[in-house]
Amino acid sequence: MSEEVDELGVRLKAYEGRAAAVACVGKDPVNAPMIRHWCEAMEDTHPAYRGPDAIAPPTMLQVWTMGGLSGHEGRTEAYDELLGLLDESGCTSVVATDCEQEYLRPLRPGDEVSFDAVIESVSDRKTTKLGAGYFVTTRMDVRAGGDLVGTHRFRILKYAPARRAPRARRPRPVVNRDNAGFWEGVAAHRLLIQRCTGCGTLRHPWLPGCNACGCLDWDTVEASGGGAVYSYVVMHHPPFPAFTESDHAADASGPYAVGLIELAEGVRMVSTVVGVPHDKVRIGLPVRAEFRRYEDEGAEEGALVLPVFRAVEGEG
Structure with missing residues (x-):
């Protein structure tokens, strides 16, 4: 089993640096209605997001890149191949672990967004409470008018669920420094x-x-x-x-x-x-x-x- 996992790790590492999406274009330009819906959902009343000089909330960066059910033209097969290898090895479960965003300049209504994505890293095999698997990180570079406006890193864990007896334990809230x-x-x-x-x-x-x-x-x-x-x-x-x-x-x-x-x-x-x-x-x-x-x-x-x-x- 350990030899098989090591071999899998080597095959997964070969995908690092490969493109996951090339020259994709956002389905819609940055627009005021979407900004309004976002702010209402988040109960964010900051005046910078309203009026003729409005900007989009920085945390909406990923919104303008979403492909919906039809997806995007320009998506490569590399990411699907990587996930397919993990599925074949028994790592059939997935959980999103975290994301990181970097903002270089504000987006404004009317901006046309384009982006590229790359498989940035695949971790060594990790054992977690959920099960054993691999962390996969993708990096998306978002542009408007040819300028880099932000970077979005998204990390998932693809794992084989751990086999253990279920515990009759009430789920606990996530407690962090903010709450x-x-x-x-x-x-x-x-x-x-x-x-x-x-x-x-x-x-x-x-x-x-x-x-x-x-x-x-x-x-x-x-x-x-x-x-x-x-x-x-x-x-x-x-x-x-x-x-x-x-x-x-x-x-x-x-x-x-x-x-x-x-x-x-x-x-x-x-x-x-x-x-x-x-x-x-x-x-x-x-x-x-x-x-x-x-x-x-x-x-x-x-x-x-x-x-x-x-x-x-x-x-x-």
Whole structure:
């Protein structure tokens, strides 16, 4: 097995530096409607993205290169061949791990985007909790009017899933340096909202800077916990051992509602709606935050505390 994997690694390395796309052209020029949709989805109200001198948010760089279902002319066979080799070796699963972007100049409505892509690197064989496989990094150079405007690196892990007994363990949130304060508050049964010290704007989810004025300084306010369902979806999935307790469905393995909750303070938060059956949840339903503790036997992190929102009887 080890000899086979080493041989595969050598074959994969031969793809480094090969083109994945050549002289591709964006399906649409940079345009104001797409910028507006993006800003609304991100709740980004920065004035630089509006008006006659508007620029596109830098993080939209990849948007202008997407090929949709029909793809792009100019795509080479090298990348598909590389993934095919990995599939044949048993590395049939894939997960996107991270991306890096570098911005050299702003894009503006009317800019025509073109790009080339290259297979920049293939790692040695790596063993992860998901399974053993290879990290593949592609680099895309994006141009407008012949000028390089940005670079987008995208990294995936193609791996053979590890075979192990499933653990009845509730998935845990990803905690990083930007949101650690929120989860520390949740552990103490406090719902903390970021507040910009520059303009006073409240924001959630937590971000390193204010999306209204760009200020990097902030403090927190504690939410009252009251709110209402702004929108919701009903989740249907096969029974999963980690989700066995329920007080919002007759069958603990049955459907449940996940709501976008608008807090009394004005920000919105996603969490489970409890206290009523899923088919009784409605837009405008009054709710109040509560904190649930989940004990995971043998978990190194200890107990997990999560905020949920309970329907408030007699209101609304």
